[in-house]
Amino acid sequence: MKRLPATLTTALMLLSASACADVTSGLTAFFSQRLAGISDDVQVTVKTPPANWPTCEMPEFSLPGNARLWGNLSVQARCDNDKRFLQVTVEANGEYVVASAPVARGSELNDANLRLQRGRLDQLPPRAMLSLDQARQAQTLRDLAPGQTITMSMVRQTWRIKAGQRVMVIASGEGFSVNSEGQALNNAAVAQNARVRMANGQVVSGTVDNDGNILITL
Structure with a gap:
């Protein structure tokens, strides 16, 4: 050959x-x-x-x-x-939420018992929380140990908005911001996704902020 x-x-x-x-x-x-x-x-x-x-x-x-x-x-x-x-x-590295102190079942999560930790996101358990806003004011359904990764299934969320509620939708982009009112179509906690029906019938979705506004980035 x-x-x-x-x-x-x-x-x-x-x-x-x-x-x-x-x-x-x-x-x-x-x-x-x-x-x-x-x-x-x-x-x-x-x-x-x-x-x-x-x-x-x-x-x-x-x-x-x-x-x-x-x-x-x-x-x-x-x-x-x-x-x-x-x-x-x-493989993705980033920050996720862990307990910073022992937390008893039924307690409210807040800045005193939460912290962010950096590590491999692809090795986390399903539905792990990636921001403190997702965890704040939620009520624990089980005891948590210091350093334990907190997932959505471990807590009961406190709804920041509820279905049927009138909410403010804030759409923003580079150099502009537009506000309009609509009706929430689902319950949602801070940092969760909410769907809103606008006055013209259009349905949009965005993220709930601490004030109960729906934020959309364009």
């Missing part, structure tokens, strides 16, 4: 390494954008063999709307009409 010239072999290896880097860096940028504000350190490992990777230089990546954003995932990579699925592992 005729061997390839050394220069050609080297060139093919460099091209392969370049393609690998492009896909990995593209996926890292894809997840970093979606995890902005949650994680500032995202690392992606592609487990699918390179022979099954997309062939174009800049594939379009997508996930199902309800998909997780870390751990073991299947990502669709599209080059025009060519669709492929890549198996990836996403």
Whole structure:
């Protein structure tokens, strides 16, 4: 069997390494954008063999709307009409909520018994709280130990707004802010998502702030 010239072999290896880097860096940028504000350190490992990777230089990546954003995932990579699925592992580091002191069942969570801790978000239990606003004023359903990660299933939320309530919707973007009133369609605590029916019938969704306003970032 005729061997390839050394220069050609080297060139093919460099091209392969370049393609690998492009896909990995593209996926890292894809997840970093979606995890902005949650994680500032995202690392992606592609487990699918390179022979099954997309062939174009800049594939379009997508996930199902309800998909997780870390751990073991299947990502669709599209080059025009060519669709492929890549198996990836996403590691994300960021802050999450833990108990800073022993908390007895039935107690209210507040700044005296909560703190943020930094670590691997992809290794947290399901529905772990990632901001203090999610935990404040919630009532515990079980005893909590110092350093224990707090999840949504461990607490009973105090509703900041209730379905049917009139609420203020604040939509803001670069250089502008617009306020309008609507009717809440669901109960929601601070930092949770709320759906609101506006006067024109349109339904919008946003995040509840400490004052009970619905914040939408455009």
